[in-house]
Amino acid sequence: MISILSSTPVSPVSPITNVLPLSMVLFVSLVKEAWEDWKRFQNDKTINNTSVDVLQDQKWETVSWKNLQVGDIVKVKQDGFFPADLLFLASTNADGVCYVETANLDGETNLKIRKALEKTWDYLTPEKAFEFKGEVQCEQPNNSLYTFTGNLIIEKQTLPLSPNQLLLRGCSLRNTEYIIGAVVFTGHETKVMMNSMNVPSKRSTLERKLDRLILTLFVVLFCMCLIGAIGSGVFLDRKYFFLGLRGPALSADMNPSNRFVVALLNMFTLITLYSPIIPISLYVSVEMIKFIQSTQYINNDLHMYHVETNTPALARTSNLNEELGQVEYIFSDKTGTLTRNLMEFFKCSIGGELYGTGVTEIEMGEAQRNGIKVDEVHKSSNTVREKGFNFDDARLMRGAWRNEPNPDMCKEFFRCLAICHTVLPEGEETPEKIRYQAASPDEAALVAAAKNFGFFFYRRTPTLIYVRESHVEKMGKVQDVPYEILNVLEFNSTRKRQSVVCRYPDGRLVLYCKGADTVIYERLAEGNNDLKKTSREHLEQYGAAGLRTLCLAYRDLCSDTYENWNEKFIQAKSSLRDREKKLDEVAELIEKDLVLIGCTAIEDKLQEGVPTCIETLARAGIKIWVLTGDKMETAINIAYACKLINNDMKQFIISSETDDIREVESRGDQVEIARYMRDAVKNQLKKCHDDAQNYLRSLSPPKLALVIDGKCLMYALDPSLRVMLLNLSLNCTSVVCCRVSPLQKAQVTSLVKKGARKITLSIGDGANDVSMIQAAHVGVGISGLEGMQAVMASDFAIAQFRFLTDLLLVHGRWSYLRICKVVTYFFYKNLTFTLTQFWYTFQTGFSGQRFYDDWFQSLYNVIFTALPVIMVGLFDKDVSASLSKKYPELYKEGIRNTFFKWRVVATLAFFALYQSLIVYNFVIASSTNSVDSSGKMFGLWDVSTMAFNCIVVTVNLRLLMMCDTITRWHHISVGGSILAWFMFILVYSGVYTPRGIYSVFYVLISTVYFYTTLLVVPIVALFGDFLFQGVQRWFFPYDYQIVQEMHRHEPDSSSAGLLEIGNQLTPDEARSFAVAQLPREKSKHTGFAFDSPGYESFFASQAGVLAPQKPWDVARRASMRSRAKTPRKN
């Protein structure tokens, strides 16, 4: 707009002045946009060109994804991704099932089972498939991942379709050679794509604040113009005959008989004159800086390069660098982000004896805090290491348990592990090749453990479990033992335990039970209190170490008791009403008088360095919320494991798993449930909120933690309760939300983002985190694994959670500091410059006469002051990277936005005012008389060139003053800028132009005045800043300044260790036994966990549809068809 104005006659400056910087700005941003678009295009192209087999003329033709059409029949091979939403027709597996991994969608890695309609099972070969003629009627494309309704019409038969026949794009095929499917939705109509909203373009908070600053500048500009305009209206008078204000042809802007019009037109003149106050080039400079920061620094940081997955960090947008320096809330997914979703059998306690030498991350952290050096004891090379088993204790391995104090107990322990489960073995029946399909990875880990202890479970028939037992009778003897499974008392969240009644080949009847310590301890037989006590201690110890514990127990049954009970059991099983409840009751009858064997500790393997990272982040003042789809126990357990919650914290738990709620739910009246739930949630919230207030008011307020589950959250997010929820959760240092849907994750995120106006960061790895990632100010995806959805939606992708430390504390903090400096500096330099112009207006009868030459004005921003500030944006750092991490508290300055407060801006504005006054008045006052011995006087252009000269020097030196580090690039750029000005003016005033400026500079430099003024003006102008900085540092130092001082004599040596960092594989296993035995404060928490993936059905039921067939039902059905409750037939 100003450019347009400047080309009109009211302008005091030539159009080039404004057009040149503007076009440069536009050009640079265009180039940047084009580059980013091109990258996106490349990315799309790779995906679009992935190939898939499509049926054409009875043959499989390879076609790229983009050419797929609805109705195509495609073949997807094992481990392949589905290119579109497919209707599942046939699979190589028997029963027309296939296994699907949905990690991309919901982050769950356990396999889901999909089952084709029986009618279509045969269309497996191309010839057969070619005959397939059918019509699919289905719902419109929508974004619900867990619902699908439609009909398949084959041969005039209408078959109903359910989600069970739908293979969603983004999932991958597992354990199935290949499947045949018909394309239902493609491209943007696929459910995944419907789910991924348009990535909202994110702007950083700082940038938004910058907009407000710019707006303020506009207001200032307007005020300045108004003053000038009124002045001009008043000033203009015919008495100034030399202005030639007479004659009929007088233009409106100079006609004293209409002062209002004069003022109005002059207003526009002044707007163009003062337009440099608006830093146009600021945006492009900032963008450029951020672009380099993200592409050169973040993407190339060796600290954030993950060797195992060969993944460097990736900044997918360059807009949010400085936002990383201000994050106050982190919302983290659990699976795949905090944990590796890898359950490993880690330790156990048998008969009161501790086994297992591993050390968890937590213990490592604790030990390091206590100053104990953790010896990296390398394990013997023959350690068994496989998925789900990370246990090392020679006392138990290879039959050595026979020499332990309680060999019988050990035997029971192992048998319990090998028998009491619902795991399906798969593949060859050798210990090396077998794979266990389990409903939860915990179970698989336990069975794998049993295998490694020499109790190899290898086959399951509907009634029998085959275990290959070694070393039982005597060392080295291997025998296959079939155990008859009589009853399976299933796990559910109420029972928190699972039991199996089995009969030994020798007729012994045993009930094996495993479950949460609380429920097992309730049901133990009297006596043997020592064992109970030691085991309890062990449980607590495990819990404190962040391990998931289970108690194992058994009970010998006599056949009479069993037969009696079995009748009741069968009765209960066959009852039609309340079957579950009755089964539970019956189970209670037999699950008593148990004998405690011991307990297991499973490590829900955290990603490397997570507890340390979380602790560092917590010290940095960042609050971390875990939002997970997992069960409450699991979530709490992980929270303990990650040090998010400890026993010193006051916990508030808002759960829907209470008896009252369950009772109401059992009545099944949806309306009533909703009403009841709402009240219950409200009451709980209120109570917690009041409690929290009380705690906070107390003298030493404890840290608070809130745990809430998805169902309650649904009600708590209701607008009426939202405020209370927000208040409560903001008072808590950590919040755990479990069983939350992707949507709720996003809701919680935006609750904090919008409600509390804090800067939020979401980190996740799966498609279920996409909405959350997009909702937060900053979205971070975990890259390096298969799932790419989260990464595609994210703003930054890192390979490991722990890299957040680097991303936030180092890159984020620096970016924030740098951008703050850049922005405030821009603000300052333009204000100073424009103000001198403003002061001059008062001396020119408010006519809007420019003080500086056009070219000075236009090149001021583009050349004379542009480069140094970019150097600051790239190179400035207050403290080194290692110190940033060593003193995470420094990050709080970013959270508090210390460096871009209005107060900072006001201070700077004040100094800009001061400097402009100094520069202007000193130059003017010192040139009122002749300035050299020739007695000649200076004209307007001489004075203005002098003033400009002083401004360029002052402003550039001011930049050096605010640098914390000065590299040679600073010297080059600052020196270069000043030199560029001298070169420019030498050439410019040396070449004849029809302007006043000709040869002015040569005149200037021939006078002593030039040098004396040039010495005094910048020094006086910077005097104020210098004094301010000195006093501020001396008496009110910032934290970073103290840290600088503390380490002022240390060389910047962080580079020394850097080259090695990338190469070493972190020793995550070699840890000393001693650390585990360290005395530590007693913890009340024992980490019970028995993961049951009720996730999928949970959503389905929330969405009001019947749960699809549960995979573990199917898995079980294969072996226990007679026992397990009959799965719904599709």
Place this chain on the structure above:
Amino acid sequence: MMNSNAPSSSSGAAASTDSSAPRRNSKRPKYSRFTQQELPACKPILTPRWVISAFMLVSIVFIPIGVASLFASRDVVEIVNRYETDCIPQPSRSDKVKYIQSSEDKTCNRTLRVPKHMKQPIYVYYQLDNFYQNHRRYVKSRSDEQLKNSNSESDTSSCKPEGTIANGSSIVPCGLIAWSLFNDTYSFSRNNQQLTVNKKGISWKSDREHKFGKDVYPKNFQNGAIRGGANLTTSIALSEQEDLIVWMRTAALPTFRKLYGKIEVDLQENEIIEVTLQNNYNTYSFNGKKKLVLSTTTWLGGKNDFLGIAYLTVGGLCFFLAMAFTIVYLVKPRRLGDPSYLSWNRNPGGH
């Protein structure tokens, strides 16, 4: 164990392809000091010692310069005579504008007393006040092309309203600036002896040689209805018209001095200088003052205490601050890098 944390390594195929790849195809960023942000740098810390020494240094440099420039300024002898009211005959003072626009003889005699010995050259200036030579309308009302080049005579577009005369032929030099050329004249005599005023070399050489053409002659100048100021001899090229050249170097401020000429003899103390001036120029319509100034110069130019005072003040202030800081530093020092100053150590509550 590569890829151990991939949750679904249940199928070994994916894992094994991964693990073989990175050796050849590593995405590991290359190390460079730039990308790792480890460029060598000095880290200036504004410690109290630095602050004090900086202040000290400034005061040490500034005070001598200040003293020197103040002395230089004090060496200058300057005679200022304001005459715009006194040079109007008593009866006409009620309507000065009418008087100045009338055609009567406006000769006016002033006497100046030399306060101190004035060494030649003595510069004669006129000083106008409230004259906005820097008004936007005024500043742009000239044609540099026309002034320089005789071929660009018709380039008067920027000169309105003094671009052309009624018949459309161009005015040379055109524009308001030239039109309003100052036309008071001064002649000096001492003891009834004429003092020559040298009017050569009063303009900047660059103006004379490059901005005003040797072959450009005044034309149609001051032919309009209203006369703005002095007339020019049409036979003398613009580059020789030094009064015009001086005038056309527009002043930065509404109060300005312009060089009128040089008196190239010494003036003795207490000598009386008779000035005969033609009070022609109209500053009365805008209440502008007119002053006649005689001044000597030094290496720092004319009389101007400002720089000297500025240097001295700043130097003094810095000295004072240096002292003050030193005292504070000695009395109540802040230990550098004292961790107890860290905000999180100050309030352990972490608020």
